[in-house]
Amino acid sequence: MSTSIPDRPRTLAEKVWDDHLVVKGEDGEPDLLYIDLHLVHEVTSPQAFDGLRAEGRPVRRLDLTIATEDHNTPTLDIDKPIADLTSRTQIETLRRNAAEFGVRLHSLGDKDQGIVHVVGPQLGLTMPGITVVCGDSHTSTHGAFGAMAFGIGTSEVEHVLATQTLPLKPFKTMAITVEGELKPGVSAKDIVLAIIAKIGANGGQGYVLEFRGSAIRALSMEGRMTICNMSIEAGARAGMVAPDETTFAYVKGRPHAPTGQDWEDAVAYWRTLPSDEGAVYDAEVFLDANELEPFVTWGTNPGQGVSLSGVVPDPASFDDPNERAAAERALEYMDLAAGTPLKDVAVDAVFMGSCTNSRIEDLRQFASIIQGRTKAEGVRVMVVPGSARVRLEAEAEGLDKIITEFGAEWRFAGCSMCLGMNPDQLAPGERCASTSNRNFEGRQGKGGRTHLVSPLVAASTAVLGRLASPSDLPALSHEPTKAEVR
Amino acid sequence: MDAFTSHTGVAVPLKRSAVDTDQIIPAVYLKRVTKTGFDDALFANWRQDPAFVLNQPAYAGASILVAGPDFGTGSSREHAVWALRDYGFSVVLSPKFADIFRGNAGKQGLVTGVVGEPEIERIWAALEADPGVEMTVDLVSRSARVGEFETAFEIDDYTRWRLLEGLDDIGLTLRNEDKIAQFEARREAWRPRTLPVP
Numbered sequence: 001m002s003t004s005i006p007d008r009p010r011t012l013a014e015k016v017w018d019d020h021l022v023v024k025g026e027d028g029e030p031d032l033l034y035i036d037l038h039l040v041h042e043v044t045s046p047q048a049f050d051g052l053r054a055e056g057r058p059v060r061r062l063d064l065t066i067a068t069e070d071h072n073t074p075t076l077d078i079d080k081p082i083a084d085l086t087s088r089t090q091i092e093t094l095r096r097n098a099a100e101f102g103v104r105l106h107s108l109g110d111k112d113q114g115i116v117h118v119v120g121p122q123l124g125l126t127m128p129g130i131t132v133v134c135g136d137s138h139t140s141t142h143g144a145f146g147a148m149a150f151g152i153g154t155s156e157v158e159h160v161l162a163t164q165t166l167p168l169k170p171f172k173t174m175a176i177t178v179e180g181e182l183k184p185g186v187s188a189k190d191i192v193l194a195i196i197a198k199i200g201a202n203g204g205q206g207y208v209l210e211f212r213g214s215a216i217r218a219l220s221m222e223g224r225m226t227i228c229n230m231s232i233e234a235g236a237r238a239g240m241v242a243p244d245e246t247t248f249a250y251v252k253g254r255p256h257a258p259t260g261q262d263w264e265d266a267v268a269y270w271r272t273l274p275s276d277e278g279a280v281y282d283a284e285v286f287l288d289a290n291e292l293e294p295f296v297t298w299g300t301n302p303g304q305g306v307s308l309s310g311v312v313p314d315p316a317s318f319d320d321p322n323e324r325a326a327a328e329r330a331l332e333y334m335d336l337a338a339g340t341p342l343k344d345v346a347v348d349a350v351f352m353g354s355c356t357n358s359r360i361e362d363l364r365q366f367a368s369i370i371q372g373r374t375k376a377e378g379v380r381v382m383v384v385p386g387s388a389r390v391r392l393e394a395e396a397e398g399l400d401k402i403i404t405e406f407g408a409e410w411r412f413a414g415c416s417m418c419l420g421m422n423p424d425q426l427a428p429g430e431r432c433a434s435t436s437n438r439n440f441e442g443r444q445g446k447g448g449r450t451h452l453v454s455p456l457v458a459a460s461t462a463v464l465g466r467l468a469s470p471s472d473l474p475a476l477s478h479e480p481t482k483a484e485v486r
Numbered sequence: 487m488d489a490f491t492s493h494t495g496v497a498v499p500l501k502r503s504a505v506d507t508d509q510i511i512p513a514v515y516l517k518r519v520t521k522t523g524f525d526d527a528l529f530a531n532w533r534q535d536p537a538f539v540l541n542q543p544a545y546a547g548a549s550i551l552v553a554g555p556d557f558g559t560g561s562s563r564e565h566a567v568w569a570l571r572d573y574g575f576s577v578v579l580s581p582k583f584a585d586i587f588r589g590n591a592g593k594q595g596l597v598t599g600v601v602g603e604p605e606i607e608r609i610w611a612a613l614e615a616d617p618g619v620e621m622t623v624d625l626v627s628r629s630a631r632v633g634e635f636e637t638a639f640e641i642d643d644y645t646r647w648r649l650l651e652g653l654d655d656i657g658l659t660l661r662n663e664d665k666i667a668q669f670e671a672r673r674e675a676w677r678p679r680t681l682p683v684p
């Protein structure tokens with residue numbers, strides 16, 4: 001599409017960028033990039049619509065815009081009015097704005113309501129080679145399809161609503177190659193936690209990360225989404241995975257997927273997207289998948305993680321004074337002593353959900369571990385599907401029964417305890433194993449303590465009441481059959 | 487947006503690194519639907535501690551924040567910038583900013599100057615030696631001064647020009663309206679559309 005494709009090997013990110021150039025920036029000015037898909041939710045949009053209204057501007061492309069309610073939605077009693085006044089105001093404001101401007105909105109109770117990053121892919125709107133933005137940093141999730149997807153601020157939301165474009169400076173590129181085969185009990189979440197621990201919570205700053213290698217190719221789309229979702233936790237602007245047959249198979253047949261000749265054209269184009277042989281990245285990182293173990297965070301940023309079989313590190317072991325100070329502060333907040341085996345850490349709660357791990361495959365993994373087992377006494381276990389559709393799908397497979405029989409709470413869709421904007425929050429001092437993506441101080445409720453884990457580790461932890469992986473669980477007298485799990 | 491050339495005001499040392507946006511403004515305050523009135527939300531959790539630097543009377547009315555490295559990491563919430571602006575801050579200096587935060591700041595007229603770590607330490611020392619002392623930040627010469635100490639700060643040319651001119655983003659882009667329309671005319675049919683609803 002671009003008239004001036006450079007005559008050299010290019011990376012996936014460069015190709016998508018080049019094909020969306022409306023104006024090439026000169027003299028240090030940013031490029032003007034076209035946006036194919038704009039996802040909207042109630043938290044970061046009110047002030048953007050406010051701005052449009054003030055200037056008398058319409059939404060330029062209603063057909064490239066879609067909104068859903070997720071951050072504030074309750075996960076119980078969804079038919080009752082939202083009790084919290086401010087949550088209700090945000091949601092009602094989105095409803096009013098959507099009606100006034102004509103934006104498609106999936107409200108609470110609608111089958112396509114859910115976390116914005118779960119809704120886009122499940123509708124088939126997220127596809128390879130497109131640009132996706134949303135006023136939410138975890139927009140990086142959509143990069144799993146080989147899309148260029150990144151979070152934007154509210155004034156950029158207003159900008160995209162008004163112009164369907166964004167002025168942007170090109171990002172640098174980083175190849176993260178993960179080769180080998182994962183051991184049983186190790187999953188996509190562990191890969192990405194290990195990557196962040198390796199490059200640091202700011203190691204990806206200014207970069208688009210491209211995840212590649214045999215271990216990435218072997219992942220399902222759900223696993224790739226988990227990894228791209230957390231690119232932002234390494235400080236990156238976006239994460240991407242080159243599209244392949246796994247991607248095409250996932251998109252095909254979804255409500256908004258191209259059909260007929262459009263599908264043929266799309267796939268032909270998508271096949272040209274993977275990085276060219278000899279394309280140069282600004283940085284490269286390698287990770288051996290064979291060596292990976294289940295991973296868990298011990299601190300208050302996602303880079304503060306270790307293998308679950310390890311111990312809480314000693315702050316004195318960090319050379320960098322900033323890292324050392326951050327570790328000291330984190331251990332104090334987390335109420336952990338250096339040298340404690342992570343597997344000795346008892347939890348009060350387990351949260352299974354968030355845009356990182358709330359898709360159907362995540363729920364299946366969780367259910368496969370808890371089935372036939374009982375929940376540890378005194379531990380609160382909450383399972384929150386990413387969207388209303390995921391909830392329906394899980395119920396059709398009987399996962400809800402496995403979850404409730406285990407003693408866990410089966411909730412309605414939304415962000416829930418990932419950030420505690422709705423009533424789902426930790427009490428001060430409570431400790432939680434969470435499949436979400438951020439372990440910042442107070443993220444899951446003021447004073448709450450978060451350990452980021454995979455769905456498999458979350459499930460094992462729910463069984464034992466302390467951080468655990470599937471291999472720590474006593475064998476079942478009766479192994480569930482595949483049919484029972486499904 | 488008002489044009490920014492130079493600013494003089496009380497500077498506060500915030501001696502912490504990796505101040506994330508959840509600390510700048512906790513998620514509970516994101517529920518508001520207006521663009522203003524976030525001053526009470528700024529560092530809300532930390533401000534409950536009487537010893538927190540912003541609670542010290544000497545720093546009342548502060549407008550320049552001098553922070554440790556990796557300021558503004560985490561969530562992309564622009565409310566972090568609104569809260570800083572509403573509280574009265576015009577400038578943040580740090581050895582390193584998170585990208586999204588910095589982008590948001592530039593658009594809201596909040597100056598983010600990158601200053602070397604040793605220089606930040608010097609500024610901290612000067613501010614602590616004389617709490618409530620004023621600093622001057624000059625965007626034209628890209629320099630920050632407190633007492634006798636002066637240091638250069640970095641800010642990219644484009645953001646600086648925008649801040650100096652006080653230019654609004656959307657108006658700038660819409661000068662290219664014809665190019666946007668041309669691009670739209672050649673977009674492929676397979677690209678996603680949210681309407682009509684199937």
Ligand code: SF4
Pocket residue numbers: 070071115116117136138354355356414415418419436437
């Ligand atoms: S689930 Fe959590 S990280 Fe994801 S969009 Fe919601 S609040 Fe953000």
